[in-house]
Amino acid sequence: MADDKPPRPTILAALPFVVMAIVTVVDVSAGPGVGYLPLVALGPAFAGLVGGWRRTVVIGxxxxxxxxxxxxxxxxxxxxxxxxxxxxxxxxxxxGIAAAVMRQRRESELASVRTIAEVAQRVLLRPVPRSAGPLRIAVSYTSAVAEARIGGDLYEVVVSPHGVVRVIVGDVQGKGLEAVETAALVLGAFREAAHEEPDLTSVGDRLERAVRRELQGEKFVTAILAEVTDAHTITLLNYGHPAPMIVRPDGTTAFPEPPRYALPLGLGLHGVEGPQPYATDFAPGDQVLLYTDGVTETRDRTGAFYPLGEQAFLLKEPDPQAALDAVRADLVEHADGPLHDDAAMLLLRYQRL
Incomplete structure (x- = not known):
């Protein structure tokens, strides 16, 4: 990442006094004939950078x-x-006093916005269970918007009353509040359907109906649904989403593709068959990483995409969250700056017996 950092508050706080001290020394050394005295006004000019209006009054x-x-x-x-x-x-x-008052008001408003964003995050992207049956779970969310906590990517883990673990990871088209509203719609529908529907296909059909009913125009949501039972398999249902990465205990990886590609949620046509569920082995020691395209489409300065498969070794960390945090740090380092798209990751680790 870039090494540029904002000046420390202590330096900014001392700046007015340093400037006035320099002006004093120069004015005294040069004598009254030069006229550096008006530069003393630089002191109160810099005073409003930190602190409140009272500090500006004192320095003035x-x-x-x-x-x-x-x-x-x-x-x-x-x-x-x-x-x-x-x-x-x-x-x-x-x-300077006027500027300090306005800055304090903006800081107060920004603090309120951040608080609201944190509350919205807890409502929209609730903490997922860290364990469910034989699974250990970790999540990571990186927003592409500065200071943002939430965006258009979504994830959820639901343990049904029958012990079946159902998962969704999705990516809403677009950004901003509309994307957040759509993500809330999809998550709400999934949470209900995951508890009530008998199979993963029924869960997907219910999501399709909910999204089609609410979205207007050509908006859509790519998503992948997963279901884990005690049969050492994971069943997947893919709505135009990147294939998950499966990491075996020996370090080999696979990206299981669906038997037939399907349209994203919201673009399904009447009379057109939806995606087909497909299963792959998921045994003790295996890991499944579900993610959004903000991960694999992150580019470095040369334009190269993030090589997720090559970096799978980072998931060897014993703690799932530490392993996922290592992938996230590597992703940010690859970008060498802010991400251009939201990046969500959800890791399912089948504990060894």
Whole structure:
């Protein structure tokens, strides 16, 4: 990632005094004939960068006293330029106070927005269970929007009353609030269907009806549904979503593709058959990583995509969450900067007997 970091608050806090000290030394050294005195106004100009308006008032008052002291020292207190310098300091101080008040209001509003976003995240993307039967589970979500907590990617894990674990990972077309609303719609429908429907195909049909009923135009949601039972298999239902990555105990990987590609949720046509469920082995020691295309479509500076299959060794960490965090850190390092798309990952690890 880039090494550029904002200046530390302590440096910004000391900046007004450092600037006024430099101006004082230069003015005294140069003498009254040069006229560096108006530069004292830089002190209150920098005061509003950190702290509140009261701090700006204090620094402005100090700058006025400094102007007066320098005028007396240089024996030019009666000259017009001294009063002009003091008027400049007063004007800059007033402007700095206004800027500090506005900055504090913006910071307060941003804090409120962040709080609302965190609440929305807890409602929309609830914490998934860390274990379900023989499975250990980990999740990771990285938003492409600065300061955002949520976006158009979605995931959920539901343990049905019969002990069947059902999972969804999806990606809503578009960004912003509309994408978040669509994600909430899909998650709400999945949570109900995963508890009530007898099989994975019925869960998918219910999602299709809910999305088609609510979405307008050509909006859609790519999604992959998974179902894990005690039969050492995982059943998948793919709605135009990237194939999951399966990692075997010996480190080999596979990306099981569906027998027939299907349209995303919301684009299904009446009379057109939906996706077919397909199963693959999922035994103790195996791992299944479901993810959104924000992972595999992340590019580095040369334009190369993130090589997820080649980085599967990162999932060897004993703790599933630590393993997934290692993949996420590697993904961000590959991008060498902010991601251009949301990236969600959900790891299912079948515990060894």
């Amino acid at each position: 008052a100090f700058a006025l006293l400094l102007c007066a002291a320098l005028g007396i020292y240089n024996e030019t207190y009666s000259q017009r330029r001294v009063y002009t310098a003091m008027a400049s300091v007063a004007g800059v101080t007033v402007a």
